[in-house]
Amino acid sequence: MSRVSFSCTMQEGQVADDVRAELADGLRRITADVLGEAPGDIPVDFSDIPIGFGFRGGEPSTTSLVRGSIVGGVTQDVREDLMRRICDMWMELSGCTVDELVVSARDA
Amino acid sequence: MPYYRCVVPKDSVPYDQRAEVAKAFTDIHCGSTGAPRSFVHVVFDEHDDRWDTPYFLDGGNRAGRPEELKAQLLNDLMSAFREITGVSSDEFSGRITEGPASWTMEGGMVLPEPGEETAEWYEHDLQGQAAAGG
Numbered sequence: 151m152s153r154v155s156f157s158c159t160m161q162e163g164q165v166a167d168d169v170r171a172e173l174a175d176g177l178r179r180i181t182a183d184v185l186g187e188a189p190g191d192i193p194v195d196f197s198d199i200p201i202g203f204g205f206r207g208g209e210p211s212t213t214s215l216v217r218g219s220i221v222g223g224v225t226q227d228v229r230e231d232l233m234r235r236i237c238d239m240w241m242e243l244s245g246c247t248v249d250e251l252v253v254s255a256r257d258a
Numbered sequence: 259m260p261y262y263r264c265v266v267p268k269d270s271v272p273y274d275q276r277a278e279v280a281k282a283f284t285d286i287h288c289g290s291t292g293a294p295r296s297f298v299h300v301v302f303d304e305h306d307d308r309w310d311t312p313y314f315l316d317g318g319n320r321a322g323r324p325e326e327l328k329a330q331l332l333n334d335l336m337s338a339f340r341e342i343t344g345v346s347s348d349e350f351s352g353r354i355t356e357g358p359a360s361w362t363m364e365g366g367m368v369l370p371e372p373g374e375e376t377a378e379w380y381e382h383d384l385q386g387q388a389a390a391g392g
Contacts, residue, residue, distance in 0.1 A: 256357055
């Protein structure tokens with residue numbers, strides 16, 4: 151069982167279904183590169199917030215949240231490298247802007 | 259961050275009230291902490307499972323603010339929710355949990371600790387609002 155997992159929450163209609171497998175693969179590959187975790191063991195789940203149920207700044211939101219739970223004790227440089235690579239990958243595959251993405255890497 | 263998740267029974271809070279709560283929470287959070295508006299996330303999660311109360315506010319904020327401010331913030335948010343939705347006090351409970359700012363990247367930047375926000379961070383918020391049409 152991996153010590154790392156990801157929970158991805160997106161606004162309905164913002165990330166196409168056929169992109170999600172690629173996003174999951176990207177998360178696993180980056181985590182393996184940065185943290186040395188076996189990519190096949192890393193759980194990734196996706197959920198959608200229905201239209202009209204998500205807001206940002208008081209307005210309807212288009213933002214996706216990628217919440218990682220990682221093994222504790224990594225340096226801030228490593229944590230930041232992980233989050234930045236995830237940001238870059240997610241923007242490239244989903245087409246979202248940097249302002250439509252929140253990434254966290256929290257100690258488990 | 260901040261991230262406020264309102265757990266509510268199915269079909270209990272119509273869109274107009276959800277939008278009003280989202281605006282109120284944004285006003286309260288920003289008025290209390292000085293955080294940029296575009297960093298305030300509010301979501302509604304319709305849940306058939308019972309929590310301790312049918313309605314529940316599950317908030318997540320950056321750690322490092324004074325206890326009095328955190329308590330007042332939670333109280334103000336819950337009061338606004340009750341006023342807008344008409345939900346009674348005994349039907350509604352809430353909490354705000356906290357985590358280090360450095361564990362989150364938003365807008366391509368690692369979040370600053372409370373009180374360590376830079377002009378660049380606020381400038382980025384303005385750019386984000388403009389891009390969103392806000």
